[in-house]
Amino acid sequence: MKNILFNLIVITFLSVLFTSCNNKTSKSKTTNIENKSITQxxxxxxxxxxxxxxxxxxxxxxxxxxxxxxxxxxxxxxxxxxxxxxxxxxxxxxxxxxxxxxxxxxxxxxxxxxxxxxxxxxxxxxxxxxxxxxxxxxxxxLEFGTAPKVRMQTMELSLNNGEKWVVKPETYKIIQEVGTKISNFNADSVAEYNQLGKDVFDKAKFVLMDDSYSGELFNQLHNFFYGIEGEMHLLIAEKDIKKAKQTTENLKIKLNDFYLIFKVK
Missing domain, CATH: 1.10.760 (Cytochrome Bc1 Complex; Chain D, domain 2)
Structure with a gap:
């Protein structure tokens, strides 16, 4: 009787263990299927x-x-x-x-x-x-690929009949603040450069969303920020400190173009 009872206990234990292992295996397979990489x-x-x-x-x-x-x-x-x-x-x-x-x-x-x-x-x-x-x-x-270069001819900066475009003091001040911040910026952490890129982008967004600008003046402001857009996004995403510093230098140079095309009232 004792042997029969012992055998029943062992069989029950093994059954539970086997079922548990099967469930774990099944869950593992499901997880692997859900997490498997998918091709384009x-x-x-x-x-x-x-x-x-x-x-x-x-x-x-x-x-x-x-x-x-x-x-x-x-x-x-x-x-x-x-x-x-x-x-x-x-x-x-x-x-x-x-x-x-x-x-x-x-x-x-x-x-x-x-x-x-x-x-x-x-x-x-x-x-x-x-x-x-x-x-x-x-x-x-999804990898969308690269965009055809269809805007280069329309994105060039140009003067207003030989004269600089006139912007509001608030706009001019923003560019000065951004330029000063970039010129004085020095950090050893790439995360700080990423944040710098975000700060510059936020400033650019503030100018572009200004409803008081329209027509060709707005187009020229848009052209200017389009010209520095690549550096802003690179700086936000950069993971290498040396490349981040170089991108900041490139951004500094391009920001100087503002003063060649625009002036304050």
Whole structure:
């Protein structure tokens, strides 16, 4: 009787242990499947891309199209990623940032002030959180490639019939503050240079969102900031201290162009 009882206990224990191991193995396999990397080709067959195409490409081109520049009513998705990825390289942070701006569009929170000025603030759209998360994740994962250089001829700085463009004292002061900050900046931490890039971007955004500027004067201000946009984004995302310092020097040089084209009232 004792032997029978002992055998039953052993069998029960082994059964529980085996079941537990199977569950762990099953969970492990599920986790691995969920976390496996997906190729670019596979992205185009996902629900996330279908949602991106059906809900977002109505207004946004996937990338700039030189033959359809007059048809653009929103910035291309490639440009969206170019602006958001340097600020949010972490995937979850990127997803949260995109979800936040779509759910509650705001001039104060936008990372694309030039686009807002050109196309206006995007309307508030109502998507299911699950769908919106899939869209944001797809934008993060998708490699949009590089944009064709279609704006170079229209982005050149030029004088106003041989005279400097006149800007408000507030604008001039902002540029002076940025220039002084960059000229005096010296740090040994790349994180501090990343923050410098964000600070410069915030200042640029403040000027570009100024509704008192319009016409060719606004275009010239936009051209100027477009010229330093690359350095701003590089500085925000840079991981190498030497490259961050070099980018800061490049930014300092380009900022001096402001005084060649603009003057204060």
């Amino acid at each position: 080709a596979e992205i185009y067959n996902t629900k996330g891309y279908e949602l991106l195409k059906s809900k977002c490409y109505i207004c946004h081109f996937e990338k700039p199209d030189p033959s359809k520049m007059n048809q653009m009513i929103a910035p291309p998705m490639l440009r969206v990623k170019e602006h958001y990825f340097p600020n949010y390289p972490n995937k979850e942070d990127f997803i949260n940032a995109v979800m936040a701006i779509v759910k509650n569009p705001s001039e104060e929170k936008t990372l694309m002030p030039g686009a807002v000025k050109k196309f206006n603030l995007m309307p508030k759209v109502i998507y299911e959180d699950e769908d919106l998360r899939l869209i944001a994740e797809t934008i993060y994962n």
